[in-house]
Amino acid sequence: MSLVQQSRPVREDARLDEARHSVESTLRDIVDGLHPDLSRLCGYHFGWSDAGGTPTGDGAGKLLRATLTLMSAGAVGAEPATAIPGAVAVEMIHNFSLLHDDIMDADALRRGRPAAWVVYGTGMTTLAGDALIATAFRALRSLNSRPGLDSADLLLAALHQMIDGQAADLALEQVPVREVDVPHYLRACAKTTALLETATAIGAVLGGARTATVDALREAGRHLGLSWQVANDVEDIWGDPALTGKPARSDLGRAKKTIPVILALRAGNPAAAELAVLLDQPEPTDDQVQAQADLIERAGGREQAEALSGRYLEVALGKLGEADVPEVERDRLIGLFRLVAGHHPAPAGGDDRASARVV
């Protein structure tokens, strides 16, 4: 892969970078157009300003979903810039879901800072999320084209799936962990997989790809999403808080039904039995949470989850292989997929362990 990457035309990367900058500036313009109170909240949430509205000089982060959309358009032979409204829409829906989900999940930290609802209250944060939904569809309608319309339909379907997935995720809280099965877990996964799938598909649609190509890329994106969600569950337990931006093992402390726990409990070994007992603690201490994490690992939950994430990534890469795109483009998408899923060789910057969190 590295040989291919080295040989790719520099001009193409420049085009992608340029398109990504346009996405960021479009996001800012849209946020600037909202009611001042919503604009301030969203500016803080995106990382552009501090809680009082003073610019931080920072960008909105890696915009990985937008990058997926832009690269997907490039892969099917279009200029990445063709897909800018799609990339903007996808980021807006992503950030709507972050704003609302942090309220629902009582997640007090986002990207290493207090979540928007902690700073501005749940009311205004709910409204800001609503606003981002509306801006997403307006961005796609601005295209006023058949591919723009098809993209809006895909995004609307994604929104439905994300909401269904989030409802399934909230429902998981009411189910004792030993009764949670993998299908229920997978339904909840749609809260994140639907948008990665759709980000990839929308790029292909706006790039003018044939249906078969769109479908292959869409399936690739869906499996990438599954790979990411499983890797994310692992990171939430064993990731470095400095890189994840969240307290260590916070999911365990709140008895979230993540896949390492689900798989560990089904392992049928002594560690699994011991874990089941320990999970019955209503409010575990830090030491008990650490003991849970160790038991999940001894029962094989971590290893199985990592293997599962790897298998989903393999399926995703296989789907990329089926898509009718030039090899050089496919290799670039493969690089991005590996980065998103967190299964990639350490890049020069050495921030590979953070990759599962940056999306």
Add this chain to the structure above:
Amino acid sequence: MSLVQQSRPVREDARLDEARHSVESTLRDIVDGLHPDLSRLCGYHFGWSDAGGTPTGDGAGKLLRATLTLMSAGAVGAEPATAIPGAVAVEMIHNFSLLHDDIMDADALRRGRPAAWVVYGTGMTTLAGDALIATAFRALRSLNSRPGLDSADLLLAALHQMIDGQAADLALEQVPVREVDVPHYLRACAKTTALLETATAIGAVLGGARTATVDALREAGRHLGLSWQVANDVEDIWGDPALTGKPARSDLGRAKKTIPVILALRAGNPAAAELAVLLDQPEPTDDQVQAQADLIERAGGREQAEALSGRYLEVALGKLGEADVPEVERDRLIGLFRLVAGHHPAPAGGDDRASARVV
């Protein structure tokens, strides 16, 4: 008007009723298709079931926005049924806003029962509101037609305006009441006027009306919305709790900046001065709130607000007069407008005082 109403063909009313029944059953079908937890919450919110999910045997209420859409389509010469997806979409957006706004405004009662967030929590209620936004746009996309698309654009614009209006309304809470001016109040009014305006416009669009007719009906709907909002502010202070479904003077107790208060403070008479002092009480007792209401009335705030609501209604009816629709249809719309604005002769059922609340 009564003569015209008596002479209208019975068959047309039957068509409207039939279309309205279709709207209700479509709403139910859509809600049934959501995640079971969201379905239960929405079923309760619409009034179809109790908190546990047991059917109440009740309908979703008068569906006044849907009725506006259906009647607007009928007025421009189409079958009311043509506009069913538009009527469904409008009701879904309306109910999204009720779910979210009740959280933001900490309104614990809705239609005389505990609001959904009180029963199911803010998280699931936020998500249910999100789901209703998505279902609204799916309903319009199901038309797969140019008018359907135009309607979706109108609804998207309305969603933006409603959110901006709600943000302006929340911002009002931070402004001392004597500094609130009428333009700020009017910006906040968009939270309700935008959808009444759009419900009317969408009916005309789906009915195939010319642009000039759509515009006249849209402007009529906007002024109807203003008339309603002002009348609603009056009802919130002086309405009968048994009819409004809310505690008496609840807006006053929470120092909401309603138009009777704003107008009373600007009256420049002794009652206005006395009111300004009384409004500085941080947590007024019931007696103090009653005294506030009396002072607003003595300062002329109630009378001025009622006159303002009446003037907006007159403008709305004037705009109806400009629309190129048959007189019999215009008269029927006039009847509905009067019902919505609460400025209408008592109907046989005698529930006229409740009309400002039923929307």
